[in-house]
Amino acid sequence: xxxxxxxxxxxxxxxxxxxxATGAGALAGSGPACADPAQRKDAPRGVxxxxxxxxxxxxxxxxxxxxxRQLALLHETDVLVVGGGPAGxxxxxxxxxAGVRATLVERYGHLxxxxxxxxxxxxxxxxxxxxxxxxxxxxxxxxxxxxxxxRGICNRQPGRNPTVDAEALKYVMVEMVMEEELxxxxxxWGVDAIMEGNTVRGAVFESKSGRxxxxxxxxxxxxxxxxxxxxAGADHERRKYHAGLVHRIGNLDQVAKDAAKPEARLLGSITxxxxxxxxxxxxxxxxxxxxxxxxxxxxxxxxxxxxxxxKLRQTPGYEKVYLMETAPQLGVRIxxxxxxxxxxxxxxxxxxxxxxxVVAVGGAWNGDHQEWQIPYGALVPKNVDNLLAAGRCxxxxxxxxxxxxxxxxxxxxxxxxxxxxxxxxxxxxxxRDVEVPKVQKLLLQQEAYLG
Amino acid sequence: xxxxxxxxRLVRTLVRCGALAAAAVLVLPLFPWSAxxxxxxALSPFVMLASTIATRAAGGAALFGLxxxxxxxxxxxxxxxxxxxxxxxxECAGRLSPxxxxxxxxxxxxxxxxxxxxxxxxxxxxxxxLWLDPLAMFTGAVGLAHRxxxxxxxxxxxxxxxxxxxxAALPGVWCLKLCxxxxxxxxxxAGRRWLPRRxxxxxxxxxxxxxxxxxxxPVPRRSLLAAAGGAACAALGVPLGMRAQAAGRQxxxxxxxxxxxxxxxxxxxxxxRCGNCxxxxxxxxxxxxxxxxxxxAWLAPIVSFDSDYCxxxxxxxxxxxxxxxxxxxxxEEKPNQPIGLAEVLMDRCLLALGSECRAMxxxxxxxxxxxxxxxxxxxxxxxxxVAEANCPGCGACQVACTPMAAIAVRPAAPPLTGRSVAAxxxxx
Numbered sequence: 001x002x003x004x005x006x007x008x009x010x011x012x013x014x015x016x017x018x019x020x021a022t023g024a025g026a027l028a029g030s031g032p033a034c035a036d037p038a039q040r041k042d043a044p045r046g047v048x049x050x051x052x053x054x055x056x057x058x059x060x061x062x063x064x065x066x067x068x069r070q071l072a073l074l075h076e077t078d079v080l081v082v083g084g085g086p087a088g089x090x091x092x093x094x095x096x097x098a099g100v101r102a103t104l105v106e107r108y109g110h111l112x113x114x115x116x117x118x119x120x121x122x123x124x125x126x127x128x129x130x131x132x133x134x135x136x137x138x139x140x141x142x143x144x145x146x147x148x149x150x151r152g153i154c155n156r157q158p159g160r161n162p163t164v165d166a167e168a169l170k171y172v173m174v175e176m177v178m179e180e181e182l183x184x185x186x187x188x189w190g191v192d193a194i195m196e197g198n199t200v201r202g203a204v205f206e207s208k209s210g211r212x213x214x215x216x217x218x219x220x221x222x223x224x225x226x227x228x229x230x231x232a233g234a235d236h237e238r239r240k241y242h243a244g245l246v247h248r249i250g251n252l253d254q255v256a257k258d259a260a261k262p263e264a265r266l267l268g269s270i271t272x273x274x275x276x277x278x279x280x281x282x283x284x285x286x287x288x289x290x291x292x293x294x295x296x297x298x299x300x301x302x303x304x305x306x307x308x309x310x311k312l313r314q315t316p317g318y319e320k321v322y323l324m325e326t327a328p329q330l331g332v333r334i335x336x337x338x339x340x341x342x343x344x345x346x347x348x349x350x351x352x353x354x355x356x357x358v359v360a361v362g363g364a365w366n367g368d369h370q371e372w373q374i375p376y377g378a379l380v381p382k383n384v385d386n387l388l389a390a391g392r393c394x395x396x397x398x399x400x401x402x403x404x405x406x407x408x409x410x411x412x413x414x415x416x417x418x419x420x421x422x423x424x425x426x427x428x429x430x431x432r433d434v435e436v437p438k439v440q441k442l443l444l445q446q447e448a449y450l451g
Numbered sequence: 452x453x454x455x456x457x458x459x460r461l462v463r464t465l466v467r468c469g470a471l472a473a474a475a476v477l478v479l480p481l482f483p484w485s486a487x488x489x490x491x492x493a494l495s496p497f498v499m500l501a502s503t504i505a506t507r508a509a510g511g512a513a514l515f516g517l518x519x520x521x522x523x524x525x526x527x528x529x530x531x532x533x534x535x536x537x538x539x540x541x542e543c544a545g546r547l548s549p550x551x552x553x554x555x556x557x558x559x560x561x562x563x564x565x566x567x568x569x570x571x572x573x574x575x576x577x578x579x580x581l582w583l584d585p586l587a588m589f590t591g592a593v594g595l596a597h598r599x600x601x602x603x604x605x606x607x608x609x610x611x612x613x614x615x616x617x618x619a620a621l622p623g624v625w626c627l628k629l630c631x632x633x634x635x636x637x638x639x640x641a642g643r644r645w646l647p648r649r650x651x652x653x654x655x656x657x658x659x660x661x662x663x664x665x666x667x668x669p670v671p672r673r674s675l676l677a678a679a680g681g682a683a684c685a686a687l688g689v690p691l692g693m694r695a696q697a698a699g700r701q702x703x704x705x706x707x708x709x710x711x712x713x714x715x716x717x718x719x720x721x722x723x724r725c726g727n728c729x730x731x732x733x734x735x736x737x738x739x740x741x742x743x744x745x746x747x748a749w750l751a752p753i754v755s756f757d758s759d760y761c762x763x764x765x766x767x768x769x770x771x772x773x774x775x776x777x778x779x780x781x782x783e784e785k786p787n788q789p790i791g792l793a794e795v796l797m798d799r800c801l802l803a804l805g806s807e808c809r810a811m812x813x814x815x816x817x818x819x820x821x822x823x824x825x826x827x828x829x830x831x832x833x834x835x836x837v838a839e840a841n842c843p844g845c846g847a848c849q850v851a852c853t854p855m856a857a858i859a860v861r862p863a864a865p866p867l868t869g870r871s872v873a874a875x876x877x878x879x
Contacts, residue, residue, distance in 0.1 A: 124807065242826065242833070264798070265805030265832070280805050282826045282833040300828045308831070346814075365809055368853045402809040 054210065071204060071213045077103035077183060079421040080216030082190040082203050085113020086407050087391030087414030088222030089173050090138040094418030095220075096180045098442055100425045102418070103183040103214060105190060105205060108328065111173040113224065115407050116166040117329035119246035121271055121278050123162045126408035127367040131159030134361045134371045137448035139411030145172045154272040159367055165272045185214075190223055193232035199385040199430075200232050218421040218431055219387050222414055225289060226336030226393035234338060234381035239398065241334035243294075244283025245301035249309060250276050250324035259317020266312045276324060281305070281331065288332040298330055334401045338389040341432070342377025344396030349403065354451070357436040359416035359443060361451045362409045365402075372403075373451060376436050379417050385430050390417035412448065419443050463533065471536040474586075478593040478727075485770055488590070488727045489515075493773035494534075495586045496520035497635035501569055501578035502721055502774040506713065512773050520639065527640040531626060531633050537585035537614065538626055538633075544615045545622030555624035562634030564684055569631065571685030575692025577720050581774060583631050587723035588614070590773075594726040603726045603739040603750050638681070695720070695747065704862040705744050706753040707844065709737050710761060711769040711778040711788045719748030721776035728752050728768035728777060734759035736846070737768060751776075754790055756846030756860060761790060763817040763845060786818060791844030791860040793820070793837045799857035803834035810835065812858050815851035818843060 055067040079095040081088045084106030092104035104111075114120045123143070126135035133140070143162060146152035152168040155161060177184055185205070192204035194213060202215035221228035226236055249268065253275030268279030281301060286293040309323040342355075349362075355375035362372050378395045379388045389395065390413045392405035403409060419442045424431045427438075440450055480487035489512060492498060499516025503509050523529050531538050569579045581587065591607020594600075614625050626633050699716020709728050712718050729737045729752055740753035752768075754761065769780040780788055793812075801808035802823075812835050813821045820841035826833040835848075835858065844860040852858045 122807070265803070268805065280807060281831070282802065282805065284826050284828075304828050304831055366854055399814060 071211055072209075074185070074205065074209070074212035074214050075103060075183065076202075076215040077101045078217045078425040079103070079220060079418065080203060080214050080218070081105065081220045081222055081418070082228050083107070083113065083222035083224060083391070084111045084173075084184075084186075085222060085224060085391060086115045086139060086411040087224075087417070088113070088220070089177065090411045090414035091220045091222055091390050091418030091421070092182055093138050093176060093180055094415050094442075094446060095422040095425075096182050097446060098419060098422035098426075100422045101183070102422075103185070103216070104177065105185045105188045105203075105214065107187070107189040109186050110170045110328075111177065111184075112166070112169050114329060114331060115164070115410075116170045116173075117327060118331045119166055119248060119278050119325075119327040120331065120407060121163045121166060122269065123164065123407050124365050125403065125406035126363045127159055127161070128363050128371045129367060129369060131367060132371075133158070134363045134449050134451075135408035135412045137412060137415045137443065137446055139408060139415065140447070142169065142172055142176070142411075145175070151272045151274075154270065161366070163269065163271055163278075168272070190227055191231070193219070193228050193387075195232060198383060200228070200387040203228055217386065217425045220390050220414075220417045220421055221387060221393065222390045222417070224332070224335070224392050226338060226389065229338055229381055229384065229387055229389055229393075230336050232381075232384045232387055234384040234387065236339050236393075237337045238287070238289065239334050239337060239401070240285050240287050241332075241401065242283045242285045243288050243297060243330060243332045244281030245298065245305065246278060246280055246327040246331050247305045247309075248276055248278050248324045249312070249321055251320045251322055252277055254320040256317035260315050262312050262315040262318060266308050279305075279308075283331065288330075288335045294330060294332075301330075302326060333405055334392060336393055337401070338379075338381060338393055338395040340378055340389065340395030341380045341382060342375045342395060344374065344378050344394070344400045344404065346397065346399040346403075348372065349400070358450050359420065359436065359439055360409075360412040361449055362403060362412065365406070371451060374409075374413060374416070376416070376420065376434070376439065379413060379420070380432050385432060386424070388417040388421055388431055390414040415446070415448050416443060419446065419448075466533055467535075467539045470534045471539050474536045474589060475593050478590050479596060485767070488731060488771050489773045491773075492584065492586045492590045492723055492725050492727070494519050494530075495584050495632050496523060496530075496639070497566060497569075497632045498581055498584050498587065498723065498774055500635075501573040501581055502776075504570065504573040505576050505578040505717065505721055506775040506778070507576075508775060508778070512775065512779075515773075523636040524639050524642065528633060528636050530636060535585060535632070536589050537611065537630075540611070540615055541618035541623075541625050544618040548619040548622050550620065550622055555621045555628060558621070558624055558628045560628055560634065562629045562631050563638060563681075566631045566635045566638060567681045567684035568688040568691070571688025572692040572695075572720075573688070574685075575689045575696060576717050577688075577692030577695045579688065579691065579720055580631055581720065582722070582724050584723060585614070585630055585632050587725045587773075590723070590725040590727065594730055597726075597730050599735075601726055601729045601739045602741060603724050603729060603752070606739075606750055607724060607726065641677070699745075702744055706740055706742075706748075707755070707791050707846075707860060707862050709752055709754050709768045709777050710766070710785055710790050710843070711772075711780045712790075713776055713778065715744060715748060718776055719743070719745060719751050721774050722748075722751040723774050723776070724750050725773060726752075727771040727773065731767040731771035733765060733767060734762055736761060754846070756849040758850070760815075760846035760850045761844075763847075786841075786843045789843045789863055790846070791862045792839060793842050793844060793846075793848050793858055794861050795835050795837060796857045796859065797834065799855055800834055801855060801857065803832065803857075805832075808855075811851035812848035815847040816842075817845065817847055821848060 057064050057066050078100040079102040081092040081104045084104055089111050092102045095102035108117055127133050146164055146168055149168050151165055153162050153164045155163055188205040188207040190203050191206050193200050194202040200219045204213050268277045271278050312318050313321055349372040352370050355373050357376040358373040359376045360374040381387055391410040394413050396404050420434050420439045423438045424434045474491045477487045477490050493512035493515035496516045496519045499513055565580045572579045588607050588610045591604055592611040594604035595608045618625050695716050704715045736754050736759050737752045740751050743749045766780045766782055766785055769777040797803045818841050820838045821835045824834050824836050846860050848858045849860055
């Protein structure tokens with residue numbers, strides 16, 4: 001017996017019997033969405049304790065069994081966005097600005113995902129031939145806000161790939177979600193989908209508060225790894241890809257003028273902060289959904305980074321350079337990829353194929369080719385309802401992975417998913433039945449670019 | 452009799468006009484026959500013989516030149532009289548001129564010596580003066596109508612214009628004294644003199660030109676002397692070719708040449724500058740080589756991968772080449788005829804620098820010749836590696852790597868043997 005299946009059935013029962021009552025109580029208790037979850041009366045808070053409501057896992061006949069139990073309802077919302085990276089934050093903001101309740105849940109203590117926590121500071125893939133920037137909307141608004149901050153962003157000239165400061169961006173995102181009074185849960189790891197037949201009704205989260213459920217009308221999977229659509233049983237591919245750990249080095253403004261020239265890859269690239277550079281790591285090909293492989297990579301990467309920084313410090317003139325920070329998040333590039341209603345293909349990119357249901361327009365890595373369109377179907381699962389994918393896990397062939405996974409394409413697909421989810425909630429329809437022209441209109445109102 | 456002569460002239464004029472039009476139509480090419488452009492310059496028996504000797508390989512072009520060779524042996528200057536498009540033009544230029552045709556009498560027969568030296572040098576793989584062939588010039592000049600135009604076409608058109616000006620100034624001087632194709636026809640027709648005389652009588656003098664003096668009247672001593680002089684002249688060409696070959700082996704090619712190109716030292720001379728390869732390339736990557744490694748290779752075609760690459764499904768240029776400067780390739784032979792070799796510039800390659808890169812070079816390579824150096828914790832670098840044996844230098848990777856330009860096709864080192872064309876086609 002698959003323990004996961006058992007749990008799911010368990011939740012179904014929970015939802016059927018008491019979930020709705022609890023949800024209604026929660027709504028009555030707290031009123032409209034609140035930006036500060038700690039103020040919520042309905043949120044069951046505190047550490048998990050063993051008791052009749054929380055039976056621990058038990059060892060029976062050498063097998064670890066998770067007893068059936070009812071999950072506490074953490075929250076109920078219209079649009080639930082799982083994952084607070086560039087796709088998730090933009091999706092939640094887009095839905096909230098469209099006038100529906102939106103909730104953003106993030107596994108780490110900050111927003112921005114790999115853009116900030118992964119130290120993927122460079123924004124690649126938003127420009128096309130002729131230096132035109134095609135990735136616009138809320139992601140572009142973030143970069144404009146960064147411009148107003150000292151050391152927030154550099155290389156913002158047309159046709160260039162800008163580099164952001166991770167801390168400045170974390171701050172900008174916090175400002176934006178708090179301005180919109182978005183419901184945010186940090187330190188909450190989305191671990192399962194809540195299903196009613198083939199329809200997603202919410203997601204289950206693990207946190208210090210234990211295992212809790214959030215119910216929603218539409219769920220946007222912006223987890224990067226496709227954790228929700230994977231759990232919901234949506235058709236998808238699982239890919240091996242290279243992953244690495246990025247780091248930042250400091251004191252480069254104290255390098256002697258007549259210093260020797262170190263190996264370029266040890267020096268990395270500039271950041272908006274003087275004397276600080278970020279250093280990428282290509283890393284080995286791994287299955288980044290395998291915790292053993294993730295652990296091995298993280299351990300070895302730290303050794304390697306230390307070794308490389310020492311190598312740099314041994315270069316005459318670079319003695320004062322030091323390892324400032326390793327990325328809080330491992331740089332996982334591609335894992336699960338949705339097999340959705342539309343399969344993005346490189347031949348369509350190169351052929352400049354246009355789609356009537358375009359909801360986002362992607363760019364080129366170095367502005368060396370034309371813009372390409374992402375149709376709505378690339379976000380929609382084939383066999384699961386009321387779920388949308390956003391970010392690097394949207395539907396596309398392996399050749400497309402490198403175009404889809406970059407930061408700007410994550411924030412534009414997040415924008416599209418958030419807008420579509422809002423339209424579905426307002427119209428009370430399934431996400432697959434959403435009127436795409438309404439989504440396009442909303443996206444254009446929110447200053448997205450659709451070609 | 453006079454009436455008969457008049458009508459014969461009319462017929463010939465019509466045939467010549469038709470030949471001119473047909474040649475232009477073939478070169479442009481206005482109908483879908485892959486060998487059409489090649490046909491016109493390949494008809495020249497001079498080009499055919501010299502290139503066959505030089506490459507030690509009778510390419511498909513010999514099919515055009517060989518019948519013409521046989522006819523001009525039997526009928527003196529038959530090609531000039533009935534088919535040559537440049538001949539018709541120079542004659543018109545001459546008729547417009549007030550100068551009398553007899554004025555070119557004292558001009559020495561330079562064309563003959565050019566042909567003899569050229570054939571001799573061809574024996575050493577280095578056929579000089581092929582580009583002076585009127586059909587090659589004509590083909591190049593007609594190419595001026597093709598868009599985009601190439602400097603080679605402009606140069607050929609300038610050469611034809613020069614020939615016409617010369618013909619206006621001194622009517623007949625080009626055709627009778629300078630043209631290597633005309634001289635070649637006379638030389639092969641002169642071979643008839645070694646045959647029993649009755650075969651040579653049929654050619655009674657109807658032309659009012661000075662050439663028949665050498666042909667009419669069997670003077671064995673003069674013939675022997677002429678033959679000896681010719682042989683000596685041809686022998687002079689051999690050391691010229693040997694020297695060029697020796698010098699060429701030392702010279703590292705700087706430019707990329709189209710697929711199937713013979714070694715550089717030979718290429719510059721075998722190439723007629725007819726522009727066929729430039730016009731035939733569907734990718735538009737072949738251009739006139741302005742800056743060349745040597746004077747001999749000036750204006751010969753070069754390949755550049757600025758906008759497109761040499762397609763894996765195409766051998767059009769090699770099939771369009773009339774002289775064997777580009778060996779006629781079959782598609783399956785093409786990978787074995789490298790244009791050059793792709794080289795990763797490690798100081799520009801984003802992967803080698805540790806940055807993010809889509810590694811488009813790998814996906815772009817039609818021959819799967821590029822792989823990634825495997826990243827390990829011991830050797831934490833990931834960069835493209837080109838498998839030399841699989842890389843034909845098609846440039847697909849170079850096109851894919853814009854605007855970083857971190858991978859580029861470099862010309863291959865000069866081959867050890869000058870007879871590589873023969874080695875490439877073992878069947879010949």
